[in-house]
Amino acid sequence: MIAKKEFRLNDINQSNLFLRFLWAKIRSEFGKLSWQYTPRKVGSKNQIRLGFARIGNLRFTYEVSVLYKKAGVVSSIIFVPIERGSSATAGDIVPIQRMLDSIDERNVVPKLIGVATEVELEPSISIGHYFGDFWQIAPLSDGRGELKLKVFAFDSVDANYEFAKRCNAVTDILSGATNCAVRIIMEPGRGKVIEPNYEWNDYFIDPEWLDDFPVRDGVLKLSQELIRFGDRIVSGENEDDRIARSAHLFHRSLTLYREKPLFGDISTALFISALEAISLPDAPPGACPSCGQPIHKISSRVVELGIRHLGEGVGRILKESYQKRSKYLHVGQLNASQPLVSKAIPQLEPSGIEGCAMPMTVGAPLNLMEFASFIIRSEIRDKEKSFGLDSGTLGVTETASGVARPPAP
DSSP states (O other): EEEEEEEESSHHHHHHHHHHHHHHHHHHHHOOOOOOEEEEGGGTTTEEEEEEEEEEOOOOOEEEEEEEEEETEEEEEEEEEOOOOOOOOHHHHHHHHHHTTTOOOGGGOOOEEEEEEEEESSSSBBOOEEESSSSSEEEBBTTTTTEEEEEEESSSSHHHHHHHHHOOOOHHHHHHHHOEEEEEOSSSSSSOOOOOSOOOOOOOTTOOOOSSEEETTEEEOOOHHHHHHHHHHTTTTTTHHHHHHHHHHHHHHHHHHHHHTTTTHHHHHHHHHHHHHOOOOSSSOOOOOTTOOOOOOHHHHHHHHHHHHHOTTTHHHHHHHHHHHHHHHHHOOOOSOOOOOOOOOOOOTTGGGGGGBBBBBOOOHHHHHHHHHHHHHHHHHHHHTTTTOOOSSOOOOOOSSOOOOOOOO
């Protein structure tokens, strides 16, 4: 005895949205939904067993499966009661079947829900007050920042899930915008939002900025392009964007660079990987007719990207960094390997910097970090210009928390 219903869904995005709606509906109608999430694909049956669910006060645990005709697209949902030494009756199935029968997949519409958290920046610099259509950030009196997102969700549980997905991506682009590592703090502190002595959205306008941090009057500033790009991330428009993927790699590398300065070779590898990700063409490169390999080498693509944004002088640095990354990852060769001792011990090393063995601190990829963040910001700026970004305000009337925002400049 099972509960089952077929649905007409068109693609993976619609299917995943529907599943989020279904779990929220179960929570709403039965009061509780908990999972033993143990997915298993049974390809011979076009079935994915998601795991085992406890639903409200129903006496059975239910094995929940989806059937598909096309990979990633739900065609049916099945609930099978599982209980050793006991058999299910109609009374155990009817409530779930009734709930399934009441669903019209054409009316699955999430609502906007605001969720907030706190963030810490490394190094600790106060950030300015900024808002977009779907997110905002402001400084707190305890030195942290408050980050709010407005996500499309079906209930508070679903909103927290969507918030967690989007929040990491937003902190990734914040790191590229500021050269600061951004750590999410889920436990609220005692800080209060500082009221600014300037207008919100006091944008940082300096496309040539490269060194240090985008600080004006002691406060980290953000660009309008960054705010708009963040809106696209939070709304889901940039969910699988090459810039967002690059920013993720950059942020992980920057965090390592800030917190573990002696891990320079690993940071270098991730900074180069960030440039690889952002240099990906929109369409796959053609293949050589004789060998079948991509015509455009990845290393050349990274170097050309750097030259396009930073000029000819950066080409040699990126090429050398790429080679060092390859030697480290493939054969374990360190860029700077001398231990840190109280006295210098000059030694020769043919493959080292200037032919000498150098202290580990010399291997810190400062220039590479700044080049990578500059390129990420430049790509964000170029993308937003392609959408027709102007110099005006964003033209919306609610903050991510749903309350009226301060007057725009």
